[in-house]
Amino acid sequence: MPELPEVENIRRTLRPHLLGRGIADVQIYLDRIIKWPSAKDFSAGIAGGVINDVSRRGKYLLVSLASQKLLVAHMRLTGALIASGPGDAPPYARVRFSLSDGNCLWYTDVRTLGALYLLGAGENVIKGLRELGPEPIDGQLTAACFAQIMKKRSAAVKGVLLDQSAIAGVGNIYADEALALAGVMPSRKASDLSPEEAERLREALIGVIGQGIANRGTSFRDYKDGDGKKGDNQNYLLVYGRRGQPCLKCGAPLAYARVAGRGTTYCPRCQK
Numbered sequence: 137m138p139e140l141p142e143v144e145n146i147r148r149t150l151r152p153h154l155l156g157r158g159i160a161d162v163q164i165y166l167d168r169i170i171k172w173p174s175a176k177d178f179s180a181g182i183a184g185g186v187i188n189d190v191s192r193r194g195k196y197l198l199v200s201l202a203s204q205k206l207l208v209a210h211m212r213l214t215g216a217l218i219a220s221g222p223g224d225a226p227p228y229a230r231v232r233f234s235l236s237d238g239n240c241l242w243y244t245d246v247r248t249l250g251a252l253y254l255l256g257a258g259e260n261v262i263k264g265l266r267e268l269g270p271e272p273i274d275g276q277l278t279a280a281c282f283a284q285i286m287k288k289r290s291a292a293v294k295g296v297l298l299d300q301s302a303i304a305g306v307g308n309i310y311a312d313e314a315l316a317l318a319g320v321m322p323s324r325k326a327s328d329l330s331p332e333e334a335e336r337l338r339e340a341l342i343g344v345i346g347q348g349i350a351n352r353g354t355s356f357r358d359y360k361d362g363d364g365k366k367g368d369n370q371n372y373l374l375v376y377g378r379r380g381q382p383c384l385k386c387g388a389p390l391a392y393a394r395v396a397g398r399g400t401t402y403c404p405r406c407q408k
């Protein structure tokens with residue numbers, strides 16, 4: 137699933153293809169990808185629009201139109217937005233946006249669990265977007281803010297990192313990586329972390345997300361950026377996807393357990 141660094145790279149790679157372009161036409165091949173409004177109103181509301189900005193909040197990609205409408209994409213497991221020339225549809229194409237310069241923006245999705253929305257000015261029907269916590273980058277997640285989030289919650293610390301209403305944009309990969317880098321056991325109660333541990337975890341989280349962005353995202357399975365290219369961050373992971381392999385710090389075999397309902401890889405020796 138694209139997490140914050142992957143969606144940020146989709147944003148950065150799509151932006152030069154989209155900024156200032158008009159959307160001449162929208163072709164929907166699978167209606168249920170459109171969650172709001174109806175597929176018909178979605179197409180009608182976008183066609184003729186001009187793209188003003190491409191931004192991101194958490195794992196949501198936001199395309200602002202001059203009409204004040206906002207196109208929102210939530211990729212979930214296998215969704216992707218890919219800019220291309222006017223040629224044939226890529227595999228698993230679900231929506232085609234035909235641009236005024238003759239090129240296309242495609243929404244593709246293998247598992248079809250992703251979602252597209254078109255919001256009017258000031259309209260926000262997306263509960264997950266409305267209730268997002270602070271961004272870990274952009275300076276929003278200060279030491280005081282992070283300490284407060286941890287102190288208030290008795291759930292497993294990994295579950296808190298994954299809770300989009302606590303902190304925006306973190307998924308399974310970057311949660312496992314941050315906990316490994318900070319040396320914190322994923323199943324620890326968030327409220328039991330010492331102030332030093334919480335601060336180490338905050339810095340680790342900001343670090344692994346920054347590294348993920350710099351390496352153009354983690355392509356463990358399906359992830360591709362707006363140009364259809366894979367990222368490199370899968371080559372730099374400490375624990376995610378390395379179950380049973382030696383810990384890069386101490387050499388002990390990495391353990392695997394379910395924490396907060398998610399598969400979790402960690403070092404039983406380095407993480408306390």
Ligand SMILES: [Zn+2]
Nearest residue numbers: 383386403406
């Ligand atoms: Zn270790």
